[in-house]
Amino acid sequence: MSKKKEAEFVQHITPRSEDFSQWYTDVILQTGLVDYAPVRGCMVIKPYGYAIWEMIQKEMDQRFKATGHENVYMPMLIPESLLLKEAEHVEGFAPEVAWVTQGGNEPLQERLAIRPTSETMFCTMYAKWVQSWRDLPMKYNQWCSVMRWEKSTRPFLRTSEFLWQEGHTIHETEEEAQEETLQMLEVYREVAESVLALPVYVGQKSEKEKFAGARATYSMEAMMQDGKALQAGTSHNFGTNFSEPFGIQFLSREGKLEYAKETSWGTSTRLIGAIIMTHGDERGLRLPPNVAPIQVVVLPIAQHKEGVLEGAKAVADQLAAKDIRVKFDDRDTVSAGFKFNDWELKGVPLRVEVGPRDLENGQAVVARRDTFEKITLPIDGLANALAALLAEIQQTMFLQAQAFRDAHTAVVSGYDELKAAVNGGFAKGMWCGDTACEEKLKADLNATTRNMPFDQTPTGDTCVICGKKADKVMYFAKAY
RNA sequence: CGAGGUGUAGCGCAGUUUGGUAGCGCGUUUGGUUCGGGACCAAAAGGUCGCAGGUUCAAAUCCUGUCACCUCGACCA
Numbered sequence: 071m072s073k074k075k076e077a078e079f080v081q082h083i084t085p086r087s088e089d090f091s092q093w094y095t096d097v098i099l100q101t102g103l104v105d106y107a108p109v110r111g112c113m114v115i116k117p118y119g120y121a122i123w124e125m126i127q128k129e130m131d132q133r134f135k136a137t138g139h140e141n142v143y144m145p146m147l148i149p150e151s152l153l154l155k156e157a158e159h160v161e162g163f164a165p166e167v168a169w170v171t172q173g174g175n176e177p178l179q180e181r182l183a184i185r186p187t188s189e190t191m192f193c194t195m196y197a198k199w200v201q202s203w204r205d206l207p208m209k210y211n212q213w214c215s216v217m218r219w220e221k222s223t224r225p226f227l228r229t230s231e232f233l234w235q236e237g238h239t240i241h242e243t244e245e246e247a248q249e250e251t252l253q254m255l256e257v258y259r260e261v262a263e264s265v266l267a268l269p270v271y272v273g274q275k276s277e278k279e280k281f282a283g284a285r286a287t288y289s290m291e292a293m294m295q296d297g298k299a300l301q302a303g304t305s306h307n308f309g310t311n312f313s314e315p316f317g318i319q320f321l322s323r324e325g326k327l328e329y330a331k332e333t334s335w336g337t338s339t340r341l342i343g344a345i346i347m348t349h350g351d352e353r354g355l356r357l358p359p360n361v362a363p364i365q366v367v368v369l370p371i372a373q374h375k376e377g378v379l380e381g382a383k384a385v386a387d388q389l390a391a392k393d394i395r396v397k398f399d400d401r402d403t404v405s406a407g408f409k410f411n412d413w414e415l416k417g418v419p420l421r422v423e424v425g426p427r428d429l430e431n432g433q434a435v436v437a438r439r440d441t442f443e444k445i446t447l448p449i450d451g452l453a454n455a456l457a458a459l460l461a462e463i464q465q466t467m468f469l470q471a472q473a474f475r476d477a478h479t480a481v482v483s484g485y486d487e488l489k490a491a492v493n494g495g496f497a498k499g500m501w502c503g504d505t506a507c508e509e510k511l512k513a514d515l516n517a518t519t520r521n522m523p524f525d526q527t528p529t530g531d532t533c534v535i536c537g538k539k540a541d542k543v544m545y546f547a548k549a550y
Numbered sequence: 551c552g553a554g555g556u557g558u559a560g561c562g563c564a565g566u567u568u569g570g571u572a573g574c575g576c577g578u579u580u581g582g583u584u585c586g587g588g589a590c591c592a593a594a595a596g597g598u599c600g601c602a603g604g605u606u607c608a609a610a611u612c613c614u615g616u617c618a619c620c621u622c623g624a625c626c627a
Contacts, residue, residue: 091621106619162627187627221551221625228626282627304627371586407587425586435586 083415086352090296094224097346101355101416104225111223111230115339118416121363122342123233127213129265129361130235130337133257139209139237144191146214147182152190155315159189162282166218168230184217189283189308189334192238193316200330202321203242207250211237226343227300227550234338240318240330244309247331251307254335255288258303266341267358267468268292268348269475270302271496271545273521278505281334285309291520291545293475294347297494299520299547302344305335343550348471355417356439358467359460364397366456367413371406371425382424385434385449389422392453394460414439419463420456424449440466479545481529488534492517492546501544502533511535511546520545 083100084092098104103119115123131141147170154160163186170182185191196208217231237254241247255272262268270290280287284306292302310329312318318330349356359365366389370382379400386398397418399409406423413421423435434452437444440463447455478495482488491497492515501507501519511517526543533540 110619159627166626218626222621222623280627284627287627306627369586374585402585405585405587405589407585407589409588411588423586427586 083352083354086295086350093350094347097350097354097415098225103342103346103355106225109230111220113225113229115233118363119342122345122357122361123339125361125363126261126266126337126341127235129261130257131213133261134211134235134237137209137253137257139211139239142210142212143214144185144188144195144212146185148185148188148191150181150183152194153183155190155193156283156312159283159312163187163218166220168217168219185214186216186218187334187336188212188214188216188236189238189312190316192334193312193318193332196238196240196313196330196332197316197318200240200318200320203323206320206330207239207241207246209237209239209250211235224343224550226339226346228340232339234336236334236336238332238334240313240332242320242322242328242331244331247307247309247333251286251288251305251333251335254333255290255303255305258305258335258337259290262290262292262302262341262344263468265358265360266345267360267464267471268302268341268344269468269472271521271523273523273545275304275521276501276503276505276508276519276544278508279519281306283308283311285311289521291496291547292344292348293478293496293547294344294550295350295474296347297478297496297548299496299545299549300340300344300347301520301549302341303335303337306333308332308334349467350417353411354415356467357417357419359419359464362417362419363395364416364418365395365460366420366422367397367399367409367418368422368424369399369406369409369413371423371428373400373402375426377429378424378426381429385422385424385452388449389453389456392457394453394456410437419460422452422456438463440470482534483530483532484534484537488517488546489515492548495547496520497534497546498523498529499534499544499546500528500530500532500540501542501546502536502538502540503542504533504536504538507533507535515548517546517548520547520549 083096086093101118102116104113104115107114167186168184170184171178213235215231215233220228220230223229239250241250259270259272262270270292272290273288275287275289281304286307288305289301290303291299294300309331313329313332319327320330322328346355368382368386370378373379383398386396389396417439419439421437428434432450433446433448435444436447480491480495480497482491482497482499488497488499508519522542522544529543531539
């Protein structure tokens with residue numbers, strides 16, 4: 071397709087290469103994922119966007135259950151006194167908490183925080199529920215929304231209110247808690263890579279970047295197409311940092327009173343932002359088949375002609391019977407060309423065209439969203455062929471994203487190289503562990519440490535920031 | 551919080567410099583022709599120009615105040 075012709079088709083979306091930020095806004099609004107709400111910093115998630123969230127929820131939730139977790143629901147309001155119990159936690163969250171100060175017409179005795187996260191609520195309840203080592207572990211998760219009064223917001227990436235899940239567990243031993251922390255990080259990585267087709271770097275956060283109140287924080291970091299990092303999920307080991315102030319004690323096997331060891335882990339609707347910014351292109355959204363609410367759209371072509379609607383519907387039914395998520399688009403108010411562009415914008419992985427000529431020949435035209443490749447396949451057995459094709463698209467999209475990330479990740483040995491690398495990508499290099507170096511990095515380059523990979527094979531022996539002796543392998547990047 | 555910008559039809563915008571009948575595109579409605587890559591023709595509906603005050607014969611336009619939103623910065627477990 072010529073440049074000129076392509077430009078005509080996509081005039082509604084700002085070119086990604088020209089202004090990535092505006093491209094993102096155009097895509098999320100025009101695909102109907104979200105709309106802005108009449109509340110500061112809040113978004114309305116529309117049906118198509120919510121359907122993606124439901125897919126993510128389903129995939130995550132079944133893995134949580136498979137690893138022995140149960141869902142619960144905690145109140146949205148947290149008394150101030152509870153929030154104040156863990157010092158670091160309070161300090162970290164205080165600036166962004168929204169408060170309820172009045173009930174009906176009466177001012178409240180104690181103001182109530184709208185939860186920014188629920189550690190304090192879970193801890194309070196765990197303290198009540200746990201008596202003995204026999205009660206452990208307790209492994210609960212909740213799906214809910216939280217509120218953080220962020221200064222600047224972007225739909226899906228950072229909003230005042232957002233949907234997420236937060237897992238909170240308590241254990242007998244340090245080892246068990248650490249095992250849980252890493253297990254859930256692995257669940258996140260697996261969902262990100264196999265379902266969302268997001269290649270991620272997993273590893274441990276620095277002291278400066280870790281969660282307020284955690285002993286250790288681990289994250290998965292995804293790379294967006296502008297080269298910036300997006301923290302796509304976190305898992306924390308709290309040790310006894312919360313269980314001590316909250317008094318979560320149990321009688322051990324040896325008959326001694328001990329504090330429970332605690333973890334928490336979370337992912338949010340930010341994952342949808344990650345999918346958009348990792349896979350989207352000039353035509354709009356591209357959804358990996360495993361997370362696409364609609365995997366195949368079937369379009370009757372020249373549908374006013376006799377037999378076309380019925381023939382195309384039969385194709386859609388065949389696919390649905392094979393558990394393919396299919397949409398039969400028989401709108402007669404818009405042209406076929408409009409539909410092509412519409413579904414490409416919405417990122418549906420496969421389009422099947424069924425016209426009079428196709429029906430005559432017992433075939434259908436199949437177009438891939440990921441590569442724009444068009445092929446003709448027999449209608450007989452189409453469901454099996456498309457199931458295989460969807461799996462291939464899933465794989466292709468992951469490999470594309472991985473190739474992009476790898477091409478934009480540079481191993482660096484000094485500050486100049488670091489500076490060049492974080493301008494549009496990730497840098498991997500040695501770090502001395504000093505917070506002062508992180509502050510300098512932030513001040514000079516507006517970049518941060520992302521995480522330390524588990525494979526700590528040294529890439530050098532001096533800090534890429536200060537030049538002193540260093541023994542930590544770190545990923546650096548500018549981040550959302 | 552600092553700097554800049556924008557508020558005009560459902561959406562996107564022009565009109566403001568130089569005051570003089572409220573405009574355009576998309577969408578919507580009705581009818582017809584189309585239909586294998588964003589169809590066309592004809593007709594129609596749709597407005598407290600963010601809000602308040604001031605100047606003027608006359609304000610979307612000038613002045614003062616105010617509110618909201620956006621971008622960048624700062625901030626961001």
